[in-house]
Amino acid sequence: MSEEPQVPTPRRSRRRGDDLIQAIHAAVLAEVAEVGVGGLTMEGIAKRAATAKSSLYRRWPAPRDLLLDALYEAHPQELPSPGADDLRGDLIQALRQLIAWMIAPAGIAVRAVMAERQRHPELVEALYDRVFDARGGTFTDTVLRHYAAQGQIDPDLITPVVRDIGEALVFKHVTDANDLPDDEKLAAIVDQAILPAIGILPDRK
Amino acid sequence: MSEEPQVPTPRRSRRRGDDLIQAIHAAVLAEVAEVGVGGLTMEGIAKRAATAKSSLYRRWPAPRDLLLDALYEAHPQELPSPGADDLRGDLIQALRQLIAWMIAPAGIAVRAVMAERQRHPELVEALYDRVFDARGGTFTDTVLRHYAAQGQIDPDLITPVVRDIGEALVFKHVTDANDLPDDEKLAAIVDQAILPAIGILPDRK
Numbered sequence: 001m002s003e004e005p006q007v008p009t010p011r012r013s014r015r016r017g018d019d020l021i022q023a024i025h026a027a028v029l030a031e032v033a034e035v036g037v038g039g040l041t042m043e044g045i046a047k048r049a050a051t052a053k054s055s056l057y058r059r060w061p062a063p064r065d066l067l068l069d070a071l072y073e074a075h076p077q078e079l080p081s082p083g084a085d086d087l088r089g090d091l092i093q094a095l096r097q098l099i100a101w102m103i104a105p106a107g108i109a110v111r112a113v114m115a116e117r118q119r120h121p122e123l124v125e126a127l128y129d130r131v132f133d134a135r136g137g138t139f140t141d142t143v144l145r146h147y148a149a150q151g152q153i154d155p156d157l158i159t160p161v162v163r164d165i166g167e168a169l170v171f172k173h174v175t176d177a178n179d180l181p182d183d184e185k186l187a188a189i190v191d192q193a194i195l196p197a198i199g200i201l202p203d204r205k
Numbered sequence: 206m207s208e209e210p211q212v213p214t215p216r217r218s219r220r221r222g223d224d225l226i227q228a229i230h231a232a233v234l235a236e237v238a239e240v241g242v243g244g245l246t247m248e249g250i251a252k253r254a255a256t257a258k259s260s261l262y263r264r265w266p267a268p269r270d271l272l273l274d275a276l277y278e279a280h281p282q283e284l285p286s287p288g289a290d291d292l293r294g295d296l297i298q299a300l301r302q303l304i305a306w307m308i309a310p311a312g313i314a315v316r317a318v319m320a321e322r323q324r325h326p327e328l329v330e331a332l333y334d335r336v337f338d339a340r341g342g343t344f345t346d347t348v349l350r351h352y353a354a355q356g357q358i359d360p361d362l363i364t365p366v367v368r369d370i371g372e373a374l375v376f377k378h379v380t381d382a383n384d385l386p387d388d389e390k391l392a393a394i395v396d397q398a399i400l401p402a403i404g405i406l407p408d409r410k
Contacts, residue, residue, distance in 0.1 A: 117383065124383070157397075161390075162395040168370075172373035172376060175319075185366075188364065197398050197401045204369065
């Protein structure tokens with residue numbers, strides 16, 4: 001939450017400001033997916049958002065800052081279920097969030113950025129620092145830490161490798177199948193890989 | 206001294222044939238990495254291998270058949286250690302083979318093919334069928350099946366998800382770090398993800 005002085009702006013004009021920022025965020029995500037990192041300009045973003053370049057420069061020094069802001073805002077945050085006593089369900093839900101993000105404008109924009117990594121390594125570094133890590137690390141990470149804090153998982157078992165299992169297997173599935181995993185596959189990833197790694201062995205039926 | 210006509214011994218001529226095929230295989234891998242799937246021609250491959258186009262057409266109907274043959278031949282095969290009583294060591298070794306393959310010409314050629322998947326989906330399909338699956342599936346798979354056959358692992362635990370864990374975490378590491386995992390990381394993948402999934406929990410030290 002920002003520490004802005006509470007200027008008596010009417011609700012209406014603030015809402016208009018939020019709408020504008022949302023439009024600009026949507027514009028930069030669509031723009032980078034279409035023209036790539038190298039083609040990203042304030043002019044192109046402003047045009048797509050139907051606003052003036054000056055209103056972009058007022059907030060962001062350069063297109064990349066704007067892009068990182070938009071990706072940060074669009075990044076989903078895992079929330080354990082209310083009551084938080086469904087570790088398995090919450091892990092599946094976290095992977096569902098990952099998939100929803102992958103096919104949303106933010107995920108598509110991230111793929112465009114990653115595809116140009118060799119040309120723009122510092123942007124990818126900023127993406128990890130200022131978006132992924134700042135938003136809670138990998139998907140399933142927040143859920144795992146939550147249940148560890150509740151005493152349901154030994155925190156020592158939540159290693160960097162274990163935090164990556166869910167994302168890694170979702171990405172592998174997408175690569176091999178050229179398609180998104182369905183709920184049955186997500187459940188298999190949770191039951192057969194994530195839960196055993198935190199000491200919960202599969203029910204043998 | 207009279208010049209006896211050099212009668213080619215069978216050994217010698219066979220070696221020459223193998224050498225030629227190796228040169229052609231090396232040429233197609235280098236060629237696809239440089240010019241992409243769309244740019245692959247018998248002419249280009251022949252030129253790079255310093256041979257005649259006709260000697261290519263004698264063996265392969267089209268550049269893609271030649272490419273798939275070369276990838277098949279270059280694909281490493283896991284072998285459990287002699288005596289085969291080192292599941293953990295053999296799993297780490299399988300992941301080392303994966304990494305060695307990734308940076309070898311075959312792995313680089315596969316990356317070039319995968320990058321053009323949307324344009325050439327049938328080639329990627331053939332790559333999975335005729336190379337990866339034909340060569341024993343994912344890395345660690347052969348080792349897991351071997352120890353299951355020996356009764357050291359419950360075969361029901363070797364599911365498609367579990368077969369993918371090692372490769373998935375290696376690819377994830379490469380994506381995130383933009384670098385290859387070292388031996389310590391490979392050991393962590395084996396100890397913290399693969400072994401728990403087959404019912405072998407980590408030693409807690």
